[in-house]
Amino acid sequence: MFYYFIDLLGTISFTISGVMVAMNKRLDPFGIFIIGFVTALGGGTIRDLLLGIKPVTWLINSTYMFVVMGSVLLAVLFRSKLKYFNTSLFLFDTIGIGLYTVVGLEKGVAAGLHPVMCIALGTVSACFGGVLRDILCNEIPVIFRKEIYATACILGGISYFLLTLFPLEGNIAFAVPILVVIAVRLLAVKYKLQLPSVYKKEAS
Amino acid sequence: MFYYFIDLLGTISFTISGVMVAMNKRLDPFGIFIIGFVTALGGGTIRDLLLGIKPVTWLINSTYMFVVMGSVLLAVLFRSKLKYFNTSLFLFDTIGIGLYTVVGLEKGVAAGLHPVMCIALGTVSACFGGVLRDILCNEIPVIFRKEIYATACILGGISYFLLTLFPLEGNIAFAVPILVVIAVRLLAVKYKLQLPSVYKKEAS
Amino acid sequence: MFYYFIDLLGTISFTISGVMVAMNKRLDPFGIFIIGFVTALGGGTIRDLLLGIKPVTWLINSTYMFVVMGSVLLAVLFRSKLKYFNTSLFLFDTIGIGLYTVVGLEKGVAAGLHPVMCIALGTVSACFGGVLRDILCNEIPVIFRKEIYATACILGGISYFLLTLFPLEGNIAFAVPILVVIAVRLLAVKYKLQLPSVYKKEAS
Numbered sequence: 343m344f345y346y347f348i349d350l351l352g353t354i355s356f357t358i359s360g361v362m363v364a365m366n367k368r369l370d371p372f373g374i375f376i377i378g379f380v381t382a383l384g385g386g387t388i389r390d391l392l393l394g395i396k397p398v399t400w401l402i403n404s405t406y407m408f409v410v411m412g413s414v415l416l417a418v419l420f421r422s423k424l425k426y427f428n429t430s431l432f433l434f435d436t437i438g439i440g441l442y443t444v445v446g447l448e449k450g451v452a453a454g455l456h457p458v459m460c461i462a463l464g465t466v467s468a469c470f471g472g473v474l475r476d477i478l479c480n481e482i483p484v485i486f487r488k489e490i491y492a493t494a495c496i497l498g499g500i501s502y503f504l505l506t507l508f509p510l511e512g513n514i515a516f517a518v519p520i521l522v523v524i525a526v527r528l529l530a531v532k533y534k535l536q537l538p539s540v541y542k543k544e545a546s
Numbered sequence: 547m548f549y550y551f552i553d554l555l556g557t558i559s560f561t562i563s564g565v566m567v568a569m570n571k572r573l574d575p576f577g578i579f580i581i582g583f584v585t586a587l588g589g590g591t592i593r594d595l596l597l598g599i600k601p602v603t604w605l606i607n608s609t610y611m612f613v614v615m616g617s618v619l620l621a622v623l624f625r626s627k628l629k630y631f632n633t634s635l636f637l638f639d640t641i642g643i644g645l646y647t648v649v650g651l652e653k654g655v656a657a658g659l660h661p662v663m664c665i666a667l668g669t670v671s672a673c674f675g676g677v678l679r680d681i682l683c684n685e686i687p688v689i690f691r692k693e694i695y696a697t698a699c700i701l702g703g704i705s706y707f708l709l710t711l712f713p714l715e716g717n718i719a720f721a722v723p724i725l726v727v728i729a730v731r732l733l734a735v736k737y738k739l740q741l742p743s744v745y746k747k748e749a750s
Numbered sequence: 751m752f753y754y755f756i757d758l759l760g761t762i763s764f765t766i767s768g769v770m771v772a773m774n775k776r777l778d779p780f781g782i783f784i785i786g787f788v789t790a791l792g793g794g795t796i797r798d799l800l801l802g803i804k805p806v807t808w809l810i811n812s813t814y815m816f817v818v819m820g821s822v823l824l825a826v827l828f829r830s831k832l833k834y835f836n837t838s839l840f841l842f843d844t845i846g847i848g849l850y851t852v853v854g855l856e857k858g859v860a861a862g863l864h865p866v867m868c869i870a871l872g873t874v875s876a877c878f879g880g881v882l883r884d885i886l887c888n889e890i891p892v893i894f895r896k897e898i899y900a901t902a903c904i905l906g907g908i909s910y911f912l913l914t915l916f917p918l919e920g921n922i923a924f925a926v927p928i929l930v931v932i933a934v935r936l937l938a939v940k941y942k943l944q945l946p947s948v949y950k951k952e953a954s
Contacts (some may be wrong), residue, residue, distance in 0.1 A: 370741045373690025377690070394598070398596050400663075453805060478690070482886070485781070486780065487776075487778055540826050543583060569949075572949055574896060576894065598801020599804070601801045681885060
């Protein structure tokens, strides 16, 4: 129940982040809805397709669709107020990617895959909704360019498998990686950390 | 037989619409073919992938591929004449999205999905070929920006489920939503209707 | 064993071609890795999804992921030296698309599909990693615009089915189409061949 609640909070904040990008591009209401939907559920959809889970989760569990619809409606109606919720939304989003990472990981483990593939599936679940959002909005995905976002998911995934080396109770093995993702993401934003650049500094 | 005939007319007009966009972007013959193919069959492909239908329909039923090939060839050969067929192509396209919507709907119903998911699948079948076309041509999808297109499919889908409340004979339950999609689309184009904008008017 | 070795050489050169495009776009290390990965394994992933093979190959066979990781690392570390390997990389890439074409073809044959669909799957396997790479980098795919690349795969695929008309031993039926792809691609590059343009020459 607790995880389901976090899952829905994550869905809400992913949807709202999509709506904000879509409104920046001045899309019409249908476009805004699709971008919100894809941002929230696109990563999980790609994960389900790669694993061959059929049909994809959101077709079976209608709650996701209705949560996205409600979130899009509220975000559009209160669009002028969204800036007051920036910090809350950032927190929900951060908790959301932590949870999505572990959900993806566990689906990989359930399918008997190699740990590296499980971490890849967790990262895809958490990050590729945003990748689809940026492609549909005709941008190079932001997580390929500057943010410590996928890196947080990868580190969370590594912590999950390090923990399996110790005899831990189920919920901890589930909670620690989420906290790692959240901590890395918060620290990265607070200290403006980026991945090291592979390019020479421009003379300026 | 009648529906199969409409299906192929829809495939032809979707292909030609793709070819025209591809030629505007000055793609080479291979690019023109792929854009035509994706416009015609991309929406149904996404629907089949989401539902887990395997392999996707066009791999099994070769007719679609040959219809696309023929349409691309004719559209390229008679490209200077296409403008005289604008009205016919618009009509075929409109009938095509009506039919594709209902085909997608029925596949959702057959899989036992919630009505909202069935409507989503119908809309994806009808509209997401065009979305893929625009992404491959490096544009923000046109249906996210201005046209009443997806809205027609959604209204057609709603009419389908409203009709199930009445004891109707099978073919009518199939024909009415198609007519709703066509009517909404024709009225929207005739009266230049758009979805209400969520943005303030620019001073100008 | 021999084909597996060529397969890995192809994966390496596809990855490096992705890394070079990603570095031109000045992506961060995560973006560079994803573009390398998608260029190498994206075509095969789309083929597996269309066929309904689950999970997709690279989730099961971890070797691909590790080869991509190693290739990305080496390509980034020795990025200033890559230009000295242009010819080798071009050769690996050309051999790679030949092999990928036949691998895709054979999966289609194994699924009992029509020859045209098998050729389509071979071409998708060989070429659509590059298509995904270009979409993620916000470009119209290069193979839609100018290069004889997909055409080589299609001709290789046709040669495969022409050969089945003759009583040939298995390895030859496998090797000849690869050589056809390689020969067409090499000749096209050497003589700067392009598909005939469907557009009038610009006055200039």
